[in-house]
Amino acid sequence: GQQVMQIPQYQHVQEGEDFTTYCNSSTTLSNIQWYKQRPGGHPVFLIQLVKSGEVKKQKRLTFQFGEAKKNSSLHITATQTTDVGTYFCAERDDKIIFGKGTRLHILP
Amino acid sequence: KAGVTQTPRYLIKTRGQQVTLSCSPISGHRSVSWYQQTPGQGLQFLFEYFSETQRNKGNFPGRFSGRQFSNSRSEMNVSTLELGDSALYLCASRERTSLNPSSYNEQFFGPGTRLTVL
Numbered sequence: 001g002q003q004v005m006q007i008p009q010y011q012h013v014q015e016g017e018d019f020t021t022y023c024n025s026s027t028t029l030s031n032i033q034w035y036k037q038r039p040g041g042h043p044v045f046l047i048q049l050v051k052s053g054e055v056k057k058q059k060r061l062t063f064q065f066g067e068a069k070k071n072s073s074l075h076i077t078a079t080q081t082t083d084v085g086t087y088f089c090a091e092r093d094d095k096i097i098f099g100k101g102t103r104l105h106i107l108p
Numbered sequence: 109k110a111g112v113t114q115t116p117r118y119l120i121k122t123r124g125q126q127v128t129l130s131c132s133p134i135s136g137h138r139s140v141s142w143y144q145q146t147p148g149q150g151l152q153f154l155f156e157y158f159s160e161t162q163r164n165k166g167n168f169p170g171r172f173s174g175r176q177f178s179n180s181r182s183e184m185n186v187s188t189l190e191l192g193d194s195a196l197y198l199c200a201s202r203e204r205t206s207l208n209p210s211s212y213n214e215q216f217f218g219p220g221t222r223l224t225v226l
Contacts (some may be wrong), residue, residue, distance in 0.1 A: 094165060
């Protein structure tokens, strides 16, 4: 069935280091969405990418959609303690399929 | 605007019982989706309601059902509870301006209902 695979599952970084999570699919994605869920919280929508090769930035966050629309990445520059949480990618077609998420832990 | 609200926030039930969870969307949002979140399976889509009709459905057994009222509030029901139904149940609302499922508006999640089945 339709699946989006996310790697890594966990990531520990020192505060100030960069962080990247990847989302991959064996089939072409119609779009990709990214969400952040803080510990004990609920998912919060970050962004949606639709076009092949699209790149969007939100402050220290950079989102990319692959040329073949089969992968996407979220890159955080100079992580801060407020970046802690789980980052999910998801494809929305008639249903929404979430990846398993990457849990980011920041070491002070 | 007030955010998405869900009641109750916590619930403990025993196997075989049934449960009804409630979700009030953001004012003006007509689409409500439900998700199950567990450590093992992650976030899984249950169903989406729009204009009191179920528009999309995930791969869950018929024990999971829902409905939407004319004011867009939604309820989901799980009958004959199993231990594996223990999860965080999240609802999310969005403005949906057409019946085309690929027309997209950002969805906003509620805080969830934490269901524990003993």
